[in-house]
Amino acid sequence: MAGATASGGCQKIRGVQLHELLESKHNVLFDCDGVIWNGETAVAGAPEVVRALKQRGKRVFFVTNNCTRPRQSYVQKFARLGFADVDEQEIFSSAYCSAAYLRDVATFSGKVFAIGCPGVHAELRDAGISVVEEEEDGPDVNISNCALDPDVRAVLVGYDEKFSFMKLAKACCYLRDSECLFLATDPDPWHPLRGGRITPGSGSLTAALETASSRKATVIGKPSRFMFECIASQFDLDPESSLMVGDRLETDIVFGVNCGLSTVLTLTGVSTFEQAQVYKDSDEPKKKDFVPDYVVESIADFLEALEE
Structure with missing residues (x-):
């Protein structure tokens, strides 16, 4: 050429x-x-x-x-940045596709324990999927005495700025059941920030859970x-x-x-x-x-x- x-x-x-x-x-x-x-x-x-x-x-x-926001929020961002003709149906995020996978492909019945930003939770709910409602753990609560939802049948990991030891530990407990699905929104290890800094991505959090659980996640995103x-x-x-x-x-x-x-x-x-x-x-x-x-x-x- x-x-x-x-x-x-x-x-x-x-x-x-x-x-x-x-x-x-x-x-x-x-x-x-x-x-x-x-x-x-x-x-x-x-x-x-x-x-x-x-x-x-x-x-x-x-x-x-990027799984941080639901598709409607992406439409608003496109409009804000000068894209006047972008429709919600044209947007396929790893959060939306993860929800679609659980709804349409996976043999799945029960709740999802979701590690992720609001975009992940919003897309799951929009797809009619039940998500574990996380409450703030008190000072005396630890992995030994915390409540675990018996209806969890899938763990989904996405980008989460509030990722914690307790979230990791709870996910490990759920994944001890070999029938519990293990999904990741995407494998991105990090994301660039302004000023040359970076932030850990979904792939980093997934790797922590894969190590702790001795299981491999099914990756939904690119x-x-x-x-x-x-x-x-x-x-x-x-x-x-x-x-x-x-x-x-x-x-x-x-x-x-x-x-x-x-x-x-x-x-x-x-x-x-x-x-x-x-x-x-x-x-x-x-x-x-x-x-x-x-x-x-x-x-x-x-x-x-x-x-x-």
Whole structure:
């Protein structure tokens, strides 16, 4: 391909080549954090890109591992940041997909013990799933004498800024029952914050529980195929006509590879072009799954390409 910096994946692309790629796809899946926005600031050109794609008849979806808020709250954020035409049905978060999995796929009857922010609890309740109501434990309450709900049949772990030893211990007790489901919203180990700081992600909390319980969680979010299956079941998506755009190699790009989608890495978030090249040059076959088909500086490049 003309203008490419390398062959066999990890190609920097823009202009006519990017225009041709977008013309060949009917569905475009975007990650949010690091692609569409960073915190409370939209990536330059992102609202215009989403609008332009829709005006050209493309179907646009937002696929995020961020489980902190329910979908309606995401709609409000999109509107606040200048995205005037994003519908709730186009948003697939790991919290929403976890609730969909428990409702539609899992052989499940009972309550869920959910470790997570309000977004996780809200999506579970919206799906009609019973959630253990956690009360503040008194000073004399510990894991030896705390109340455990006998109706719990699943443990779900997501991002939780109020994660505690007691939550970990209770989850371990529930998971001693081999029939109790063990799910994780996503495997993200950490998330970037302003000023170069980071915060532990759902994957870190899940790893703690996996170690303590000697069990492995079923991951719902990217790079699991279930998120794509969740969208495809509602909108009849063909993988070959779909494009995944993300900023994180180990989740977004691997997700695209797992689902048979073309992939684009944007450099406005976590992963770098240099990291992608390291994976491309690796002798380990599995590392090839981390290599995007194409790389853009920003999704603002899409706008220029759409105007070609």
